[in-house]
Amino acid sequence: MEMLLQALSSVLTLESFLTVLVGVTLGLFIGSLPGLTATMALAVLLPFTFSMEALQGLIALGAVYMGSIYGGAFTAILINTPGTPSSIATTFDGYPMAKQGRAYEALAGATMASVVGGVVGVIFLLLLAPPLARLAVAFGPAEMFWVAMLGLTLVASLSSGSLLKGLLAGCIGMMLSTIGVSPVGGETRFTFGYPPLQGGIELIVALIGLFVIPELLTMAAEGRGAIPSGGELRKRELSIGRIARQVFGRPANLIRSCLIGQLVAIIPGAGGNVTSLVAYNEARRFSKDPKSFGKGNLEGVVASESSNNVMVAGSMIPLLTLGIPGAPPDAIILGVLLLHGLRPGLDLFTETGVLTNGFILSMGLAALMLLPIGLLGGRIIHRAVIRTPYYFLVPSIAMVTILGTFALRNSIVDVGIMLILGTAGYFLRLIGIHAAPIVLGLILGGIAEQGYVQTMLAAVADPVPWLRLLQNPLSKILAGLVLVGAATALIPIWLERSGRLARVDQEPNAPGDQKEET
Amino acid sequence: MILRLNTDVVAGLVGLAFAALLWLPHGSMGRLSILFPRAVLVILVLLSVVLIIKGFIRPGERRVEITGSPRRLMVVAIGFFVWWIAINHIGFLVSTVVAFYALTWYLASVEGPVSWHRLLRWSPAILLLVGVFYLTFKEVLNIRLPAGFLI
Numbered sequence: 001m002e003m004l005l006q007a008l009s010s011v012l013t014l015e016s017f018l019t020v021l022v023g024v025t026l027g028l029f030i031g032s033l034p035g036l037t038a039t040m041a042l043a044v045l046l047p048f049t050f051s052m053e054a055l056q057g058l059i060a061l062g063a064v065y066m067g068s069i070y071g072g073a074f075t076a077i078l079i080n081t082p083g084t085p086s087s088i089a090t091t092f093d094g095y096p097m098a099k100q101g102r103a104y105e106a107l108a109g110a111t112m113a114s115v116v117g118g119v120v121g122v123i124f125l126l127l128l129a130p131p132l133a134r135l136a137v138a139f140g141p142a143e144m145f146w147v148a149m150l151g152l153t154l155v156a157s158l159s160s161g162s163l164l165k166g167l168l169a170g171c172i173g174m175m176l177s178t179i180g181v182s183p184v185g186g187e188t189r190f191t192f193g194y195p196p197l198q199g200g201i202e203l204i205v206a207l208i209g210l211f212v213i214p215e216l217l218t219m220a221a222e223g224r225g226a227i228p229s230g231g232e233l234r235k236r237e238l239s240i241g242r243i244a245r246q247v248f249g250r251p252a253n254l255i256r257s258c259l260i261g262q263l264v265a266i267i268p269g270a271g272g273n274v275t276s277l278v279a280y281n282e283a284r285r286f287s288k289d290p291k292s293f294g295k296g297n298l299e300g301v302v303a304s305e306s307s308n309n310v311m312v313a314g315s316m317i318p319l320l321t322l323g324i325p326g327a328p329p330d331a332i333i334l335g336v337l338l339l340h341g342l343r344p345g346l347d348l349f350t351e352t353g354v355l356t357n358g359f360i361l362s363m364g365l366a367a368l369m370l371l372p373i374g375l376l377g378g379r380i381i382h383r384a385v386i387r388t389p390y391y392f393l394v395p396s397i398a399m400v401t402i403l404g405t406f407a408l409r410n411s412i413v414d415v416g417i418m419l420i421l422g423t424a425g426y427f428l429r430l431i432g433i434h435a436a437p438i439v440l441g442l443i444l445g446g447i448a449e450q451g452y453v454q455t456m457l458a459a460v461a462d463p464v465p466w467l468r469l470l471q472n473p474l475s476k477i478l479a480g481l482v483l484v485g486a487a488t489a490l491i492p493i494w495l496e497r498s499g500r501l502a503r504v505d506q507e508p509n510a511p512g513d514q515k516e517e518t
Numbered sequence: 519m520i521l522r523l524n525t526d527v528v529a530g531l532v533g534l535a536f537a538a539l540l541w542l543p544h545g546s547m548g549r550l551s552i553l554f555p556r557a558v559l560v561i562l563v564l565l566s567v568v569l570i571i572k573g574f575i576r577p578g579e580r581r582v583e584i585t586g587s588p589r590r591l592m593v594v595a596i597g598f599f600v601w602w603i604a605i606n607h608i609g610f611l612v613s614t615v616v617a618f619y620a621l622t623w624y625l626a627s628v629e630g631p632v633s634w635h636r637l638l639r640w641s642p643a644i645l646l647l648v649g650v651f652y653l654t655f656k657e658v659l660n661i662r663l664p665a666g667f668l669i
Contacts, residue, residue, distance in 0.1 A: 044659055162526075162578055164569050168533045171562040175540055178555045185551035190540050213598070220594040221586030223628045391625035392640075395618045396647060398598060402605070402614075403651055407661045412606050419602055423595050428532070430582045431525040449554040456553060 004126075007357035010055060011365060019056055020063040020362060024369045027067020028377055032075050032083045034208050034397075034404050038068040042332040054340040055355055059362040061336060065329050066118055066312050066366040070374060073110040073305055078103060078385045079397060081212045085203055086308040088439060089280035091211065093293060093300030100296050103382050108243045109298045110305040111374035113254065117306035118367025120258040121265070121313030125360050129317050129349070137322065139267050141458070142469045145451030146478035147267060148444040151274055153485035154281040155437045163490075165432045172433070173441020174448070176201050183446065184453040196413040205405055205414045206421055206442050210435035212401050213422020216394055225390040240375070246298055253283050253299050254306055261307030265314030265327070274447075277440060279307035285488055313363050320344055320356065519584045526573030533566030590628070597621060609666030611652050618644050 010016070023045075030041040041064050049057030072083030077094035090110060097106040139147070155163075155170045179190045180200025191197035219225065248254070257279040264275040283303035284293040293300050311327060318324040323344035325331040334344070342348060348356045385393070405418045425435050452469075459468035470476055537559050572578075584591065597620065604613035622640060626632045655661045 162529075164526075164565060164572065165529050168529060168562065168565045168569065171558055171565060172533070172536055174558045175536070175555065175562065178558070182551035185548050187548050187551040189547060189551055189555065190543060192543060216598075217591050217595055218585065220625060221584070221588065221591035223586060223590070223625070389626070391622050391628075392643070394594070394625055395621040398601075398621070399614055399618065399648065399651060402601070403655055403661075403663075406663065407655060407659065410662060412602070412664055415602050415605070419598050423598075426591075426595075430584065431523070431528045431532070432579060433529055433532070445558075452557075453550055453553050457550065 003353040004357050004361075006354045007361055010354060010358045011059070011361045015056065016059055016362060016365070019059050020366050020369050021373075023060045023063025024067035024366050024373055025377075027064035027069075028071035028074075028370075028373060030064075031068030031071025032381070034075055034081045034083055034212060034401050036068075036404050036407065037084050037204060037328075038065055038086075039328045039332065040407070041065075041068040042329050046332060046336070049336060050339075054342070055358050055362075057336055057340070058333070058355075058359040061333055062312075062359060062363040063366040063369070065333075066309070066363060066370065067373075069308055069312055070111070070114040070118075070305070070370050073114070073301075074107065074378065074381050077106045077110065077301070078382060079212075079393075080215045081397070081401075082207060085207055085443070086276055086311070087304070088207065088211075088436070089276040089304035090301055092280065092304075092436065093295070093297050096294065096296035097298065097301070102296065103386075104378065105243055105246075105298065106301050107378035107382060108240060108375060109247050110301050111370060111378060112244060112247045113257075113302040113304075113306040114309040114374065115367055115371050116254055117258055117261060117309030118312060118370065119364055120306075121262065121310040122360055122364035122367065124262050124310070125313045125316055125320075125363075126357070129321050135266060138474055140472070140475075141451040141454035142472060142475040143451070143478055144267070145448055145455060145469060146475055146482055147264075147274070148448035148451060149482045150478060150485055151278055151281075151440065151444045152448075153482060154277055154440055162432050166434070166437045169428075169433045169437035170441040173438040173443075174445035175441075176206065176438070177442045177445030178449065183450045184457065196411065199409065199411075201417060201421075201442070202408055202414060203439075203442055204408055205418045207439055208401050208405055209418035209421035210425040210439055212397065213419060214426040214429055214435065216398055217423070217426050219390055220394050223390065225386070225388070225393055243298075247302055250299060250302075252286070253303055256282060256286065257303040257307040258310050261310030262314045264307075265311040266317050274443060275311045276304040276308040277443070279303045281485075285485075309367065313360065313367075316360070316363075320348055321346075519588050521582045521584070522580065523582045524573045524577050525579040525582065526569050526577050530566040530569035530573060533562055533569065537562045537566065587628075590625075593624065594621070597624075605664050605666070607666050609668040610663040611648070612668045613666070614648050614652070615645070618648055 026045065027038070027041055030036045030044075031038060042061055045060065045064055049060050052060065069084060069086050072085075072087035073090045073094065075081040075083040076087040076090040077098050080091050080095040082088045082091055094106045094110065097103065152170060155166045175190075177200070180188070180198055182189055188198050260279040260282060261275045264278055280293075280300055280303050283299050284290050287293065287297070287299060289297070315325070315327040315330050316333070319330045319334055321344065323334065325334055337344065337348075342352055342355070388396070401418070402415055405415050406412060408414060425438070428438075429435065455468050456465050459465035462468055470479055540555070541559055597617070601613060601617040604617065607613075608616075619637065622644065623632050623637060626636075652663070656663055
């Protein structure tokens with residue numbers, strides 16, 4: 001406790017406040033540019049922290065991390081382009097809200113959810129780091145396979161119309177994830193003798209292509225901006241209190257999303273993109289009005305943004321306790337820790353407890369700082385997107401996406417892949433194959449393959465190798481969750497198609513209707 | 519523009535074509551490398567066949583609508599690819615300035631003819647935007663942007 005108070009006093013200084021303010025603002029700016037990820041933001045700013053004291057350096061990186069994950073929501077909502085992969089699920093409802101003229105409502109909702117997520121993540125990290133870290137090591141290849149399968153049940157909710165086409169899109173995404181060097185065999189696959197494809201299709205490249213290019217082509221063809229000019233801030237929308245009531249009026253959604261965010265965050269390799277997708281899926285599943293998801297439901301934005309910001313502090317649990325980065329940006333934080341002679345483990349919480357707790361508390365401060373910066377920044381960026389004529393907006397967004405894609409691996413081939421996928425994505429969307437399930441397959445394909453192949457390899461002497469996927473109690477629980485997830489996604493579709501749902505809907509209304517008449 | 523198309527059959531054919539494209543070069547792969555892709559390819563082919571059959575028995579959407587001007591859509595799509603090729607050969611800065619002007623002029627001309635004076639009035643904004651991003655990526659982020667034979 002004394003250590004925590006010491007840490008608090010070291011964070012509550014003007015220097016720390018300024019570091020967090022600058023870090024969050026920079027992170028927000030970088031995160032909102034398509035192609036520039038939180039990992040890249042941290043990598044770019046890393047050299048600036050070398051001259052700082054250990055705590056200040058860690059505070060700066062924590063603030064940039066928090067800001068960049070949140071910044072991805074801006075472009076996700078305003079131009080249907082996830083700034084970072086963690087914001088994919090934010091586009092599902094955020095952009096439809098923007099198109100309905102409710103952009104600021106979505107931005108403010110995302111801000112509040114991010115603040116809650118960030119603070120909850122820090123509390124989890126402070127209180128539950130050691131027991132949750134033990135849970136993290138229980139996830140072996142078989143469990144990771146089931147985590148990926150659990151994420152794939154989301155295809156049913158992302159299919160928008162045809163489940164078969166959604167599954168087809170998911171399979172296309174998974175096959176795209178297999179291009180390049182095999183994660184287990186180490187062989188080069190599906191490169192057609194073209195060496196630049198050995199690196200595979202980078203997730204962000206596919207993400208930018210599949211989400212941004214179809215939107216740009218539509219804007220160009222229709223001769224309109226990203227969001228209608230009628231989307232100017234209305235007085236009713238300006239009421240932060242009304243938006244806060246909407247966000248906090250349904251605490252179950254927030255709590256559930258934060259818990260999912262925390263659980264997924266501690267699994268090394270899962271990352272914020274899986275976190276937000278799973279939280280979005282569960283928000284839809286538990287909602288009283290699941291049909292409104294994907295059409296502009298604030299609950300979807302809240303679920304995605306709260307869970308991906310829990311991940312920022314949550315993924316530090318395996319990092320600080322076991323030295324395993326929970327998400328790619330954590331690897332850079334690990335580097336900074338090692339640079340200052342700090343080794344992950346129990347010593348970090350005892351011998352250098354003031355420093356570690358100071359770093360954790362500064363992330364809480366960064367989360368709180370998102371509120372003023374986000375609400376102000378949201379209003380400015382929203383106004384800029386609406387007032388920019390579409391003939392400026394299209395080339396501007398195209399230039400930023402080309403730059404962002406190129407900057408990922410200094411590869412002009414990546415820009416070509418992005419354009420090919422984007423153009424194909426536009427035409428595939430016309431025939432009902434949407435970008436979201438393709439991207440989902442691409443994200444989860446790699447995780448599923450590694451889990452599946454490693455399990456099969458370990459079970460090579462077993463009479464029935466597949467049973468190894470269900471050998472551990474945790475994998476049995478996860479497999480059960482996959483079954484429950486698939487059933488709850490498929491049963492409503494089946495009920496609706498067979499007409500049973502309509503009958504159930506009509507029955508409870510009938511007596512009420514009669515009463516009104518009498 | 520509205521096209522009459524059985525989207526289920528077309529989606530199934532797209533799935534089969536994609537599966538065939540990836541199935542053909544699989545012959546030389548080792549067991550560990552093909553294990554997962556083979557499983558996904560089998561599911562992909564099954565789903566495609568089911569979609570094609572469904573398209574004949576109980577078709578879903580039978581028309582496809584391209585909103586806006588298909589000509590503008592194609593011109594901008596081709597323009598993006600020309601821009602990409604130009605970046606590699608001419609260099610990022612010059613090709614982006616040219617592409618930015620060309621796209622702005624083409625898209626703005628939807629609302630009426632764009633005079634040279636108007637285009638010149640936009641120049642400071644265009645040059646500032648391209649310049650700021652170019653310098654940020656090149657100097658701050660240390661990204662080696664393609665220089666081509668110009669810059």
